[in-house]
Amino acid sequence: MQILTPHVYWAQRHGEIYLRVDLSDATDVDISLQEDNTLQFKAQGHGAKGDNQYEFSLEFLEQVKPEIHQKSTQRQVDIKIKKREERWWERLTLREKKPLFLAPDFDRWLDESDAEMELQAKEEKINRISVESRVRKDPYLGLKKGYLFMYNLVQFLGFSWIFVNMTVRLFILGQDSFYDTFHTTADMMYFCQMMAVLEVINPLLGLVKTGFFPAMIQVAGRNVILFVIFGSLEEMQNQAVVFFVFYLWSTIEIFRYPFYMLACIGTEWKLLTWLRYSLWIPLYPLGVVAEAVAVIQSLPIFDESRLFSIPLPSVLGRSLSFSYTLQLYLVLMFLGLFINFRHLYKQRQRRYRSRKRKVR
Numbered sequence: 568m569q570i571l572t573p574h575v576y577w578a579q580r581h582g583e584i585y586l587r588v589d590l591s592d593a594t595d596v597d598i599s600l601q602e603d604n605t606l607q608f609k610a611q612g613h614g615a616k617g618d619n620q621y622e623f624s625l626e627f628l629e630q631v632k633p634e635i636h637q638k639s640t641q642r643q644v645d646i647k648i649k650k651r652e653e654r655w656w657e658r659l660t661l662r663e664k665k666p667l668f669l670a671p672d673f674d675r676w677l678d679e680s681d682a683e684m685e686l687q688a689k690e691e692k693i694n695r696i697s698v699e700s701r702v703r704k705d706p707y708l709g710l711k712k713g714y715l716f717m718y719n720l721v722q723f724l725g726f727s728w729i730f731v732n733m734t735v736r737l738f739i740l741g742q743d744s745f746y747d748t749f750h751t752t753a754d755m756m757y758f759c760q761m762m763a764v765l766e767v768i769n770p771l772l773g774l775v776k777t778g779f780f781p782a783m784i785q786v787a788g789r790n791v792i793l794f795v796i797f798g799s800l801e802e803m804q805n806q807a808v809v810f811f812v813f814y815l816w817s818t819i820e821i822f823r824y825p826f827y828m829l830a831c832i833g834t835e836w837k838l839l840t841w842l843r844y845s846l847w848i849p850l851y852p853l854g855v856v857a858e859a860v861a862v863i864q865s866l867p868i869f870d871e872s873r874l875f876s877i878p879l880p881s882v883l884g885r886s887l888s889f890s891y892t893l894q895l896y897l898v899l900m901f902l903g904l905f906i907n908f909r910h911l912y913k914q915r916q917r918r919y920r921s922r923k924r925k926v927r
């Protein structure tokens with residue numbers, strides 16, 4: 568029996584080589600990759616010269632991976648070989664002169680730029696599928712975003728009302744407006760700060776990426792001032808410090824909530840982002856100082872009224888004044904200031920660092 572060479576057709580992509588061996592009803596197919604990067608093919612089959620043993624070898628232009636995928640059909644033997652490095656070869660074989668039995672496989676043939684476009688289309692398809700599957704993974708995403716948007720809108724309207732009300736009264740009444748801030752705005756502030764408890768719940772439910780502790784410090788800290796110091800002591804309600812505390816709180820919130828609203832709809836205004844991540848730098852320490860002044864002013868009132876005082880056994884005295892708890896709270900306030908100042912600083916760094924990276 569003669570040993571003959573079959574017709575072999577080839578094509579490539581950036582990562583693979585495709586060979587089509589024109590041999591029908593092939594049996595005893597033996598394909599191996601030699602150490603010198605040469606492919607050896609042997610098979611019994613029906614080729615151009617009838618039933619025979621057919622063989623060929625090809626020394627590749629560049630290194631290929633050792634695993635070879637092969638599929639024999641009635642009409643042909645298909646071989647797929649992976650390139651070791653993903654790049655376009657200028658020809659198939661190391662020898663410049665093309666073997667006579669080798670020809671391009673025009674059914675699969677693509678030139679380099681077409682192959683690149685095919686690769687790009689594949690990558691885009693994979694990306695699209697992964698984005699779609701991520702979106703599909705969370706069927707409540709729309710609902711969550713809708714809830715957050717509404718929450719932020721309500722808070723924005725509430726704090727804007729407080730801010731505008733206080734500003735207008737300041738212009739009309741001057742310093743006199745300081746002393747009845749509580750009576751004109753407290754109901755709205757109660758509403759907003761009760762709603763703000765959701766800001767502690769939201770991260771627990773995984774609705775926002777905020778840390779639980781910074782949110783808890785923020786909400787608990789403000790609510791102590793609002794409900795315990797101002798809310799429970801009438802004597803505190805007409806103090807000028809109420810004006811400063813409420814004004815500092817609402818100034819940041821009229822920028823923070825619209826920033827979140829835009830984030831919910833995937834939009835950003837650079838100036839608003841800058842204000843959200845910069846205004847806290849002067850406002851937060853000023854806010855803590857104003858709150859500390861309110862706490863200090865309330866100490867003698869709690870001592871006198873014995874409100875919230877803890878009853879003690881008669882040997883230890885009448886009761887322990889709530890002012891001691893508040894003195895401890897004053898220390899906690901500055902600890903809270905440190906924790907949240909650091910948190911906000913990191914949030915600012917993270918936002919502007921990632922922004923810079925995107926621009927580059």
Ligand SMILES: CCCCCCCCCCCCC[C@@H](O)CC(=O)SCCNC(=O)CCNC(=O)[C@H](O)C(C)(C)COP(=O)(O)OP(=O)(O)OC[C@H]1O[C@@H](n2cnc3c(N)ncnc32)[C@H](O)[C@@H]1OP(=O)(O)O
Nearest residue numbers: 775776777781782785788819827847850851854900903914
């Ligand atoms: C009885 C026990 C008491 C214990 C407490 C004792 C200590 C108390 C001390 C308290 C001192 C408080 C002083 C304070 O009251 C003074 C003032 O407030 S003065 C005014 C100035 N204040 C501020 O500037 C603070 C404003 N507040 C905040 O910034 C936040 O409340 C804070 C939790 C501090 C930080 O916010 P957050 O961690 O959420 O940062 P980000 O805004 O960057 O958000 C992170 C990502 O989550 C997304 N997000 C967050 N919330 C929402 C939302 N509602 N809707 C939609 N998306 C939201 C946000 O977009 C970010 O996502 P991404 O990273 O993808 O952009």
